[in-house]
Amino acid sequence: MISKRTTGFSLLFTIALIGFVTGLTFNFSELHSETSITKPIDLSQNPAVKQLQTFSEGFAVISEAVTPTVVTIFSTKTEKVQQFKFNDPLFDRFFNPRQMPQERKSQGLGSGVVVKSDGTILTNNHVVEGADDLQVKLSDGRTFTAEVIGRDPKSDVAVIKIDAENLPSISLGDSDKMRVGEWVLAIGNPFSENLNHTVTQGIVSGIGRSEVGITAYDNFIQTDAAINPGNSGGALVNLKGQLIGINTAILSRGGGFAGVGFAIPINQAKEVMDDLISQGKVVRGWLGVTIQNVTPELKEAMGLEVDKGILVSSVLANGPSEKAGLESGDVIIELDGKDVEELNSLRNKIAGKDPGDVVKLKVIRDGKDKTVKVKLGELPEDIAEWQRTKGKSSGNSEDLFGMKVKPFNEDFAKKFGLDKSEKGVIVTLVHPNSSIFSAGIREGDLIQKIGKQKIESLKDFKKATENISKDSPVAFYIKRESGSLFLAVNLG
Structure with missing residues (x-):
């Protein structure tokens, strides 16, 4: 038999327990209510984010300003195809191979950059080479027939012109001042007309890239900004919106972009362009020698005591260097007072000078320094x-x-x-x-x-x-x- 005292105590305990549970439930609900109405994340006032927004805005401003100066180039080429010939009367009867066409048309797509408001456009030689017809489409949708002002296969530069006025034109930068690590934008028309004016960004990955087998005068800006088929002839611009290169080629094992693109420096392209416009051809300085790098093996075999320089393999008879007294076996260590360490660099510097210019070469001959002044000739076509x-x-x-x-x-x-x-x-x-x-x-x-x-x-x-x-x-x-x-x- 349970006493009344015990019963009262149990009732009191039960009421207290109910109250505790009720209070706990209330507090948990209140806590849950508070956490379910948290505010959305807002980083708009974060200083670091503001800096990124400003940087992003810069890309957008440059793209909007430069894009109208980049054009799409459509080329049409007539190619001869080999005619099938079979000594088979039955085949002749049904297929009549003599009626097969011997020519076919092929279409090409490339890019170009308006460098003068009168319709002068800079592009790659391989974009326009062999074309029977060139059509240029502007960013506003207008299309013009273009004429070729001049081409230079050795540098892969070409100049074309359309009959238009007051076109937006790009300003030219100084590619000699570009440094590895600087941001750049590549603008062009990859793969298809439907992807015209595509903008990609990256950095300058290297400068003065030579011996990559693209042109006779390799001296490229390397970039990881995406460059793809159709981008050839397009613009590579710096963060000032200035043209610093003409996109030309990629290095890839499978044909797609692999992070290694090449652009012709605008300083070099401009020299070629000026010659093509004024003379219809490129006039290059010429030493009249063949040269090669000094390898460790050659250094040892020839007893050369040099750590730098370019070896003169031969001097062409009756050429500028022979007349000046340069000899086979001379090692060129300076050009006009500046060190010479790389073959293509020397060749490009000489080619960039005018025929008639006098250059001062410091050479090592028989272990002694000697200075030879050479009056440059004009590089022959052949x-x-x-x-x-x-x-x-x-x-x-x-x-x-x-x-x-x-x-x-x-x-x-x-x-x-x-x-x-x-x-x-x-x-x-x-x-x-x-x-x-x-x-x-x-x-x-x-x-x-x-x-x-x-x-x-x-x-x-x-x-x-x-x-x-x-x-x-x-x-x-x-x-x-x-x-x-x-x-x-x-x-x-």
């Missing part, structure tokens, strides 16, 4: 033709068609892996821009016949080359370490 008409030969060698040959002897046989009993003249140098090089002739080849003339001496070589026709290919029979072969050389 080195081989220049040598043929204006060059001269020395008594123990012959310079012709962009190559140098000497009498074959035991030393050459040992050097090039040939039998010392062979007859002919040995090729000791081939100019890379010559038709001889294009035909496949290389240093170390032993020329034994030209046409039907056997070659056993320099006298035979001179006689065989005196009346070579430029209108048709000439057969050169050569022997090299790997065997003998005929090569067709077109000297025209």
Whole structure:
């Protein structure tokens, strides 16, 4: 039997417990209510975020200002296609191959930049080369037929013009002042007309990039701003909205963008453009030498005591450097008082000067410093033709068609892996821009016949080359370490 005292205590405890639970429930609900109405995140007043917004606004302002100066270029080319020929009457009856077209039209897409309000446009040579028709579409939708003012395949620069006035034009920057790490924007028309005026951003990844095999005068700005097919000829601009490069190529294993793009520096492109507009061609300074880098192996083999410089491989007969006294084996260490360390840099600097300019070369000859002043000539369109008409030969060698040959002897046989009993003249140098090089002739080849003339001496070589026709290919029979072969050389 439960006492009344115990019953009263139980009732009191139950009431207290209910009150505690009720109070806990109320407090939890209140807490939950407070946390469910938190405010949205707002970083608009954060100083760091404000800085980013200002930076982003800068990109937008530059893009809006520069985009109207970038144009889309449509090229149409006529290409010849090989006609199918079958000696099969049944095939002729059903397909009539003689009626198949021998020409076809191909379409190309590229970009360009308006550099003058009168419709002058800067682009790449490969965008317009071989085109039968060029159409330029502006950012406002208008389309014009363009004419080619001039092209320079060696630098991959071209200038075209449309009949328009008061066009928005871009201001030119100074590409020599660009530094690795600076922000840049690339603007162009990748892949399709539907993606026109695409803007990408990145930084300058490198400057003075050479020996990448794109042009004869490689000197590129490297960037990681996305450049894709169709961007060629487009604008690379700095954060001042100034043109500092013409987008030209990418380095990629699969054909897509891989973070390595190249643009022609605007200072170089402008020099080419000015020549094309004023003269219709590019006039370049010329030393009249072939040069190569000094490798550690050459340094040791030739006993050169230099840590820098460019080795003169040969001096072209009757050229500017020969007249000035430069010699094969000289090591050029300075150009006009500035150090010379890289081959392409020297070549580009010389090419950027005018014929008639006098340059001062500091060279090392026989271990001693010597200064040679060279009055530059004009770089010939065809080195081989220049040598043929204006060059001269020395008594123990012959310079012709962009190559140098000497009498074959035991030393050459040992050097090039040939039998010392062979007859002919040995090729000791081939100019890379010559038709001889294009035909496949290389240093170390032993020329034994030209046409039907056997070659056993320099006298035979001179006689065989005196009346070579430029209108048709000439057969050169050569022997090299790997065997003998005929090569067709077109000297025209």
